[in-house]
Amino acid sequence: MYKLGQYVPASSLVHECDPRIKIVAMVLLSLLILRLNLLGIGLVYILVLGLALLARISWRDLWGASRPVWPLFLALFCIYLFFTPGAPLIHIIPDRFYISQEGLASGSLLVGRFWLLILAAEMLTMTTSIAELTVGLQKLLEPLQIIGISSHNLALMVSLAFRFLPALQIEMNQMRDAQVARGANFDSMRARLRAVKYITMPLVFNIIRRSEELVTAMEARGYKPGIRSYLYEPALDGKDCLALVLIGLAVFAAWWERTLIIQ
Amino acid sequence: MIKITNLCHLFKGAQDPTLKDINLQVREREHLALIGPNGSGKTTLVRHLNALITPQSGEVEIDGLSCRKASHHAQIRRMVGMVFQNPDNQIVGMTVEEDIAFGPGNLNMKADEIRQRVTDSLQMVGLAGFEKRSPFELSGGEKQLLALAGLLALNPRYIVLDETTSSLDPGAKGRVYDMVKTLQAQGIGIIQVTHNMEEAARADRVVLMKGGLIIADGSPAEVLTDVDRLKKLGLAPPPIVELISRLNVMGKHGIPAVLSVDQAADWLNRKLAGSGPDFNNGMNGRI
Structure with missing residues (x-):
């Protein structure tokens, strides 16, 4: 984790x-x-x-x-x-x-x-x-609104990036386990480096698929770019x-x- | 009421329309199961209900609001909540409370109101005390309940469950079923897409789709007891329905349509009690 x-x-x-x-x-x-x-x-x-x-x-x-x-x-x-x-x-x-x-x-x-x-x-x-960090960042970036950049969108991007870190790690562990189950060896540094190419591509595809599904779920919960409020208001x-x-x-x-x- | 009129949908580059002239109405408090083989158009249909897909032709109205109008979409998404198959891909927040707060936050509610809704929703789904937990540490069933809580925070009138229980163990499925019944009792309409016929048997009404068309619409007893049709479509009828069907074919016993083991046991118990010693003897005392 x-x-x-x-x-x-x-x-x-x-x-x-x-x-x-x-x-x-x-x-x-x-x-x-x-x-x-x-x-x-x-x-x-x-x-x-x-x-x-x-x-x-x-x-x-x-x-x-x-x-x-x-x-x-x-x-x-x-x-x-x-x-x-x-x-x-x-x-x-x-x-x-x-x-x-x-x-x-x-x-x-x-x-x-x-x-x-x-x-x-x-x-x-x-x-x-992360919630406090996101709101803090959003409030600090609010002046960017003047030049048409939404601080809410930037803050959400940061929070989603954090959200994907554990997901990425879980996904990578699952892929490594699947390869070990099929006889892959990750004992040596060389073997680990060789495995990078086998893990990277499916990982990228899976993350893209996950992102698309997440966007659909977000839209289904009423997300639209722009102003929003937060659970935590500093x-x-x-x-x-x-x-x-x-x-x-x-x-x-x-x-x-x-x-x-x-x- | 959800009212779908002459709805058609053709995906870009596809030869055949995914939805062909769909007409359907879903009442409030109704639990409707939508079944059909892969590619029958179930998911495309339910995505119209939440305005994730805008009707190309025909009309979808949610309590009188047309899904064709972009200005209605925000309200429609508040009225119709959607839970998807993979709970991991629905999580937005880093903690349970942040995740539930996402929907109310989209409605620009005040922090106090968001907090109240988070507390109420967690209590409703039985996850009170999980506020600060990471959603990634929850079990599959708890994650789906979290997804439900996220919708309940928006006070929806209808909830669409798109194969929500397909990856859950029986215990977790049971928790989701109980939750569905509770929500229905509170006046929320449930539209459940499923491949599990036993799950469909719990609904008030079952709609069967094939190739973008609705080919059957009726009570679970009407739709799910047509074992041959379900099998031809590659759907597995509930085992108890198949057993009764075979017994009726084999011996013309005239056993009434039952959808669950409980109903079958009840019927058999009454039959045994009412038939006296002859019935028991007929079974060679093995029952």
Whole structure:
């Protein structure tokens, strides 16, 4: 079942915060993270982990949710570590193949940044249900109405994309099981890669068929593009406004403090 | 009342029309079963009722509202709910309550009203307490009940069940049957497309389709006891109906048409009680 950053219901200040504030905070933090140096990133880690503590999300869950992307991080780190020219730190093959100080710094910064981006996104999705996220997004995108783009349609698209994730996973597992039942072997990485072509095509066709049936079911329940209402209607309160001001100030201060920004 | 008059439908690129001059009326509170072999036009017909297909020729009216007018479609879709065969492909929300809220949300209702309808619908189908559950964690029967709850949140006057129970186990089918009876008692008309003749036998009226035409329309006893005709169409009559039919052919026993094991047992019990020792002796005491 779909787990990456799945919503963890709980009662906390972070959970109860207006989804619009959380989305805006996530976007601001993401922009900031891309500009921060190692010290700045360290400080944002403390902030995110502090928020996780406040939201009663265990660090183990946060780590577990981001575990699938770690092989990619490791590969990126190794590329930076071994192929960035600079002052040699450790020689593997004397004068030809070495780990440079710059490579270590750039690799650490890159992985630190990407992981922090993922942790920030996880904090949003683990403390905000899809319904809240959809409504929050819809409200934030409402100004797009001026140029003829329906925020309701965009929000529905996002929510349907989330809805299809578990369906996709179930479908893929069923197809894999059907192939195993017919003697397919998924033990080695090579066999798994070979099986991709046998799974991808039927998966795509099935998803298209499912989408068509879903559209019919949606129409049968009175769906038409445009304005609609939601079970959850967010309302900003004092705590939300305070959270927005605090986040805004923190981001502004970090941006202003030159020692935290890459020069 | 649903009123279908001279309805024809030809799919793009097809040689033969899928529906040929269909005339049919469905009353409120009526439970109508629509049966027929694959390709007989059942699904095309019921999709007209919800304005998913607009009539090409002829007319479909739902309580006086014409399906031909696009301006009526939103109201018609509120009046006629539809549950499809595969429950997974009807789920829109990530939680049970979000899924049920989808229909009322389309009607732009206020959040409080949506919440009330979600609560009421879940209670009606017996899924209260499932609000925050993921629909994907529910059993097949529960998913179909969820689909029903999603329709009930729109306060429909008619519900179309398009082979809704075909992939369910007997227990889950039983829950859906009970729900159908409850809804009917509340005044909702049920139009049930099915390949299961025992299911059709539960309806008030059965309409048999073949090649885009209605070839029989009557009570379950009238339509489902014509065993030869059902078999010629590739439909399996209820086993008890076939048994009685064979017994009548074999021994001219004159057993009345029965549609269920309960009816057959009742008749046989009365016969045994009324016939005295001779009847029992005739059976060599094996009953």
